[in-house]
Amino acid sequence: MSEQQVFDVPAKVAERALINAAKYEQLYRQSVEDNVGFWREQGRRIDWIKPYTQVKDVDYTGEVRIRWYYDGTLNVAANCIDRHLPKRAGQTAIIWEGDDPSISKHITYQELSDHVGRFGNILRSKGVKKGDRVTIYMPMIPEAAYAMLACARIGAVHSIVFGGFSPDSLAGRIVDCDSRFIITADEGLRGGKKVPLKANVDAALKQCPGVTDVLVVRHTGGAVHMEAGRDHWLHEEAAKVGVDCKPEEMNAEDPLFILYTSGSTGKPKGVLHTTGGYLVYASFTHQYVFDYHEGDIYWCTADVGWVTGHSYIVYGPLANGATTLMFEGVPNYPDASRFWQVCDKHKVNIFYTAPTAIRALMREGEAPVQKCKLDSLRLLGSVGEPINPEAWLWYHRVVGRHRCPIVDTWWQTETGGILISPLPGATKLKPGSATRPLPGVMPEIVDANGKVLDGPCEGNLCIKDSWPGQMRTVYGDHKRFADTYFSTYPGKYFTGDGCRRDEDGYYWITGRVDDVINVSGHRMGTAEVESALVAHPKVAEAAVVGYPHDIKGQGIYAYVTLKSGEQPTEELRKELVQWVRKEIGPIASPDLIQWAPGLPKTRSGKIMRRILRKIAENEFGNLGDTSTLADPNVVNDLVDNRMNK
Numbered sequence: 203m204s205e206q207q208v209f210d211v212p213a214k215v216a217e218r219a220l221i222n223a224a225k226y227e228q229l230y231r232q233s234v235e236d237n238v239g240f241w242r243e244q245g246r247r248i249d250w251i252k253p254y255t256q257v258k259d260v261d262y263t264g265e266v267r268i269r270w271y272y273d274g275t276l277n278v279a280a281n282c283i284d285r286h287l288p289k290r291a292g293q294t295a296i297i298w299e300g301d302d303p304s305i306s307k308h309i310t311y312q313e314l315s316d317h318v319g320r321f322g323n324i325l326r327s328k329g330v331k332k333g334d335r336v337t338i339y340m341p342m343i344p345e346a347a348y349a350m351l352a353c354a355r356i357g358a359v360h361s362i363v364f365g366g367f368s369p370d371s372l373a374g375r376i377v378d379c380d381s382r383f384i385i386t387a388d389e390g391l392r393g394g395k396k397v398p399l400k401a402n403v404d405a406a407l408k409q410c411p412g413v414t415d416v417l418v419v420r421h422t423g424g425a426v427h428m429e430a431g432r433d434h435w436l437h438e439e440a441a442k443v444g445v446d447c448k449p450e451e452m453n454a455e456d457p458l459f460i461l462y463t464s465g466s467t468g469k470p471k472g473v474l475h476t477t478g479g480y481l482v483y484a485s486f487t488h489q490y491v492f493d494y495h496e497g498d499i500y501w502c503t504a505d506v507g508w509v510t511g512h513s514y515i516v517y518g519p520l521a522n523g524a525t526t527l528m529f530e531g532v533p534n535y536p537d538a539s540r541f542w543q544v545c546d547k548h549k550v551n552i553f554y555t556a557p558t559a560i561r562a563l564m565r566e567g568e569a570p571v572q573k574c575k576l577d578s579l580r581l582l583g584s585v586g587e588p589i590n591p592e593a594w595l596w597y598h599r600v601v602g603r604h605r606c607p608i609v610d611t612w613w614q615t616e617t618g619g620i621l622i623s624p625l626p627g628a629t630k631l632k633p634g635s636a637t638r639p640l641p642g643v644m645p646e647i648v649d650a651n652g653k654v655l656d657g658p659c660e661g662n663l664c665i666k667d668s669w670p671g672q673m674r675t676v677y678g679d680h681k682r683f684a685d686t687y688f689s690t691y692p693g694k695y696f697t698g699d700g701c702r703r704d705e706d707g708y709y710w711i712t713g714r715v716d717d718v719i720n721v722s723g724h725r726m727g728t729a730e731v732e733s734a735l736v737a738h739p740k741v742a743e744a745a746v747v748g749y750p751h752d753i754k755g756q757g758i759y760a761y762v763t764l765k766s767g768e769q770p771t772e773e774l775r776k777e778l779v780q781w782v783r784k785e786i787g788p789i790a791s792p793d794l795i796q797w798a799p800g801l802p803k804t805r806s807g808k809i810m811r812r813i814l815r816k817i818a819e820n821e822f823g824n825l826g827d828t829s830t831l832a833d834p835n836v837v838n839d840l841v842d843n844r845m846n847k
């Protein structure tokens with residue numbers, strides 16, 4: 203029933219909105235009819251050192267080439283800081299809310315400028331140059347943003363690794379992009395618990411002989427090992443340099459950052475984003491999707507370790523001269539009312555979070571929300587996974603008090619910014635639908651043979667043509683880029699998502715159609731978890747699938763075959779969970795491990811994951827054709843085991 207519900211744009215929202223329904227239709231039409239003209243105009247929203255004359259050069263066939271604004275030059279940090287100073291030096295750029303509710307601070311644009319300038323000078327003094335890769339492994343503290351912007355200022359390419367990843371995962375990412383410079387903190391703090399970031403870096407660096415320098419932020423003050431000659435305290439280095447740091451002139455297509463993300467096979471891919479198009483797109487989407495107005499207080503609860511933090515905590519908001527809130531903690535510490543207390547404390551107008559957080563808070567009931575005023579809130583957002591209508595309706599009613607539209611924003615690490623989303627002043631809402639494409643975005647739904655479907659339909663989501671925020675390559679492996687995204691449906695960008703389009707042209711993302719799972723909005727390759735499991739000395743084979751999970755969206759379900767002679771015990775089950783946490787990080791912990799005497803395989807030895815998915819979902823009546831299995835009895839064993847759980 204709820205899927206049938208339609209929420210009109212509230213009159214108050216439409217009145218002040220940058221884009222109303224008529225304007226959206228007009229912009230969308232223009233963006234399709236004159237794509238180059240549309241983006242030529244949008245490119246002017248940022249400052250260029252040398253203005254571009256060329257807008258777009260895209261070929262989705264063959265080797266795949268994507269370039270935007272490619273004869274223009276600019277600097278991202280100058281756009282996010284310097285150009286705002288004449289007007290807003292004293293305006294807050296970043297509000298930082300610590301894990302401890304008694305600690306917060308406001309950083310003005312002038313202060314941001316000074317911090318980033320000093321940080322850039324430190325990097326330069328240590329020999330970091332344009333094009334060098336710098337790995338950032340940080341908690342959610344302002345220094346994480348300073349580090350990103352300092353890299354952008356001097357033309358270094360940052361690669362942020364989420365602070366929840368293990369030393370092994372960190373090492374893999376450092377080696378892959380050949381970083382010799384690491385920025386970290388002594389410890390992180392989340393929900394009152396310490397995260398040993400520097401110790402993790404020390405462990406990772408045993409596998410990274412190329413690293414020469416580690417810059418360490420003193421945050422908690424916890425004792426850490428400092429390797430002489432290699433490790434430097436930020437505060438000591440900062441005392442040696444000034445605040446003036448000349449921004450490097452960058453070509454629009456020079457790399458800005460690498461961000462590793464999971465795919466259906468192999469190691470995580472280094473998604474590469476470049477300078478000009480990315481910034482135009484981050485600014486464009488932040489302004490229109492959040493209907494950002496001068497003076498708004500904007501809070502995105504993501505971590506800078508994920509793309510959402512890159513585009514919608516740092517680059518989009520700061521490019522637009524906004525006040526962006528950065529939160530170190532977690533939604534349920536000290537209690538389940540924390541998000542809402544922070545909204546009241548800092549008078550947040552725009553609040554952007556993930557469905558998994560909404561579902562977890564929903565479970566705590568309405569009281570923690572009701573005790574807060576939340577009268578500053580104007581707009582709510584959702585990102586990272588499909589939001590189920592029940593959670594959407596709760597978010598709308600209990601948090602938004604029926605007053606705030608919800609923008610359900612669909613996008614990916616690869617897309618750099620939001621592609622499908624309501625615009626609050628323009629789009630009627632349907633709970634659970636990401637609604638319509640943004641101007642300049644051309645989705646297509648194709649069937650398994652690549653035939654483009656019309657009207658209401660369901661199939662695989664592709665994008666027909668490029669937009670400026672699109673990733674340009676997989677770092678160091680352009681062939682993998684072309685193969686992964688452009689070979690399944692030649693000539694189109696394939697998203698890996700399934701999607702339905704209804705009679706109103708609304709898009710409903712149904713989830714991944716590949717071997718990627720989405721656990722609490724974190725993207726995980728099943729192959730990565732499998733290879734972690736089989737690295738355990740007692741494991742012979744493993745197959746991992748997702749299954750529906752009330753809070754996380756999807757949980758991790760692992761089928762494990764032990765080596766002969768090994769006994770499946772409760773102890774071993776716990777040991778394997780710990781093992782995966784150590785190998786990848788806590789976000790990859792299997793939720794359920796089922797001992798599997800054998801795995802269902804075809805006669806050619808391929809694991810039939812379709813069947814494993816159905817068993818994990820408890821859908822035994824619907825296992826499909828099992829006749830091609832080498833040993834159909836394997837399935838009966840697995841079903842018996844699952845049922846006995």
Ligand code: PRX
Nearest residue numbers: 585586587588610611612613614615711725
């Ligand atoms: O399956 C889609 C899901 O998250 C995937 C992208 O994950 P990641 O690259 O980690 O980026 C997450 C933040 C943008 C997509 O392929 N996804 C993301 N947003 C939504 C979503 N699924 C449904 N609705 C969304 N709003």
